[in-house]
Amino acid sequence: MTDKVNKMAHITASVYTSHVPAIGAALDLGKTQEPYWQPVFKGYEFSKQWMQDSKPDVIFLVYNDHATAFSLDLIPTFAIGTAASYQPADEGWGPRPVPVVQGHPELAAHIAQSVIQQDFDLTIVNKMDVDHGLTVPLSLMCGQPEAWPCPVIPFAVNVVQYPVPSGRRCFHLGQAIRKAVESFDADLKVQIWGTGGMSHQLQGPRAGLINKVFDHEFLDHLIADPEGLAAMPHIAYVREAGSEGIELVMWLIARGAMADIAGGAKPKVVHRFYHVPASNTAVGHLILENT
Amino acid sequence: MSLDKPYLDVPGTTIFDAEQSRKGYHLNQFCMSLMKAANRDRFKSDERAYLDEWPMSEAQKQAVLARDLNRCIALGGNIYFLAKIGATDGKSFQQMAGSMTGMSEEEYRAMMLAGGRSVEGNRVVGEDGDAQAHRQPQGQAQQCKDGVIAGSKATRQSMHAGQTPGLLHGARNDGQGE
Numbered sequence: 001m002t003d004k005v006n007k008m009a010h011i012t013a014s015v016y017t018s019h020v021p022a023i024g025a026a027l028d029l030g031k032t033q034e035p036y037w038q039p040v041f042k043g044y045e046f047s048k049q050w051m052q053d054s055k056p057d058v059i060f061l062v063y064n065d066h067a068t069a070f071s072l073d074l075i076p077t078f079a080i081g082t083a084a085s086y087q088p089a090d091e092g093w094g095p096r097p098v099p100v101v102q103g104h105p106e107l108a109a110h111i112a113q114s115v116i117q118q119d120f121d122l123t124i125v126n127k128m129d130v131d132h133g134l135t136v137p138l139s140l141m142c143g144q145p146e147a148w149p150c151p152v153i154p155f156a157v158n159v160v161q162y163p164v165p166s167g168r169r170c171f172h173l174g175q176a177i178r179k180a181v182e183s184f185d186a187d188l189k190v191q192i193w194g195t196g197g198m199s200h201q202l203q204g205p206r207a208g209l210i211n212k213v214f215d216h217e218f219l220d221h222l223i224a225d226p227e228g229l230a231a232m233p234h235i236a237y238v239r240e241a242g243s244e245g246i247e248l249v250m251w252l253i254a255r256g257a258m259a260d261i262a263g264g265a266k267p268k269v270v271h272r273f274y275h276v277p278a279s280n281t282a283v284g285h286l287i288l289e290n291t
Numbered sequence: 292m293s294l295d296k297p298y299l300d301v302p303g304t305t306i307f308d309a310e311q312s313r314k315g316y317h318l319n320q321f322c323m324s325l326m327k328a329a330n331r332d333r334f335k336s337d338e339r340a341y342l343d344e345w346p347m348s349e350a351q352k353q354a355v356l357a358r359d360l361n362r363c364i365a366l367g368g369n370i371y372f373l374a375k376i377g378a379t380d381g382k383s384f385q386q387m388a389g390s391m392t393g394m395s396e397e398e399y400r401a402m403m404l405a406g407g408r409s410v411e412g413n414r415v416v417g418e419d420g421d422a423q424a425h426r427q428p429q430g431q432a433q434q435c436k437d438g439v440i441a442g443s444k445a446t447r448q449s450m451h452a453g454q455t456p457g458l459l460h461g462a463r464n465d466g467q468g469e
Contacts, residue, residue: 025383067374068326072320091375091378161312161369162307199407201388201408204305206302207389210409235297238301277403280384280407282407
């Protein structure tokens with residue numbers, strides 16, 4: 001039994017982080033030591049070391065596209081990248097000077113098939129560019145390497161046009177992804193990342209909304225009561241965390257893929273960080289390890 | 292027509308749902324076109340002519356020309372698409388977001404550094420928070436509101452969004468950064 005389990009791919013940890021574009025710009029323009037940005041990057045020093053100590057073989061990266069790869073011509077709710085590589089996108093300011101993202105087509109195709117068979121209708125993407133939603137979390141966790149430390153499977157969630165998937169749907173999807181990963185016949189250490197958030201609103205007279213109380217409660221519940229958190233309706237995100245705070249549903253995908261949800265042990269909280277502001281946004285960050 | 296839209300009573304907020312997306316399809320696709328450098332150049336050299344290539348409403352075109360992001364959003368625009376106009380103008384996301392509050396860039400930045408806008412009074416229309424309709428525009432722009440002819444909503448709105456001429460066309464280009 002043990003031997004068999006060890007040969008299969010498995011999820012070792014989940015990482016949660018905001019993906020504010022200004023953080024990428026601050027990194028790319030060498031502003032990380034400026035007083036405004038220093039506290040943000042300090043919160044990720046532990047994480048960069050942890051990445052080196054607990055290097056995964058593959059990162060399954062849940063993020064959202066910001067009108068980059070997907071215009072209004074096509075709006076997939078859940079899209080999995082099965083390509084061999086992904087170029088950093090030009091979002092209007094020129095592409096970020098970061099490495100090309102290498103994919104893992106074999107595992108991605110396997111997950112696509114398994115998850116669709118578990119009743120989640122994924123869109124399969126064989127060609128797309130990736131925007132700051134995907135590259136900023138990589139930068140925060142890995143710094144500025146010549147190449148990203150491992151292959152990445154991009155998993156894009158529509159959180160731009162309502163209705164976006166519910167927290168519960170995302171949580172269940174995470175469970176399906178876990179099953180898919182664990183049925184892949186190779187001894188791969190897989191991390192699953194949930195990105196976006198935390199509280200922020202980028203539009204209208206209510207722009208600039210930040211809700212620290214909500215954010216801390218969200219982190220508490222994500223750790224200790226993800227199932228209860230998954231029941232929170234969209235409107236609570238909008239009212240409490242701002243119209244773009246809805247991105248936080250993506251964190252529930254990563255959380256749903258952790259061992260305790262499938263009857264295993266509770267994860268270990270190895271890092272927790274929170275800071276306001278980064279541009280318009282509250283930065284939240286969490287690392288949970290399966291034990 | 293009995294769709295569930297529980298978000299219509301959130302103050303100062305337009306949720307980009309299927310209906311808004313339908314209204315704003317061409318406006319947003321115009322924005323999308325600005326991801327190509329050649330299109331940005333053509334737009335900048337003659338904005339009106341470039342806009343006329345798109346089957347947008349006249350109101351949408353005027354809102355773009357005025358860089359009135361609140362109006363663009365009311366007409367179906369989405370902020371992630373509209374951000375391409377800001378990128379073309381060399382604006383950061385913070386400058387764009389701030390422009391919708393009526394606050395000056397400095398006022399908005401100071402609000403964020405102080406922890407952001409409070410949710411108190413800003414959850415439901417009818418409360419008394421700073422995002423409520425009766426408290427617009429915010430910041431110093433409130434003073435200029437007093438100088439506006441009473442009832443001139445259009446004037447007030449354009450002031451509200453583009454509080455100081457030139458701000459949205461500012462030359463500072465530091466990417467998305469602060």
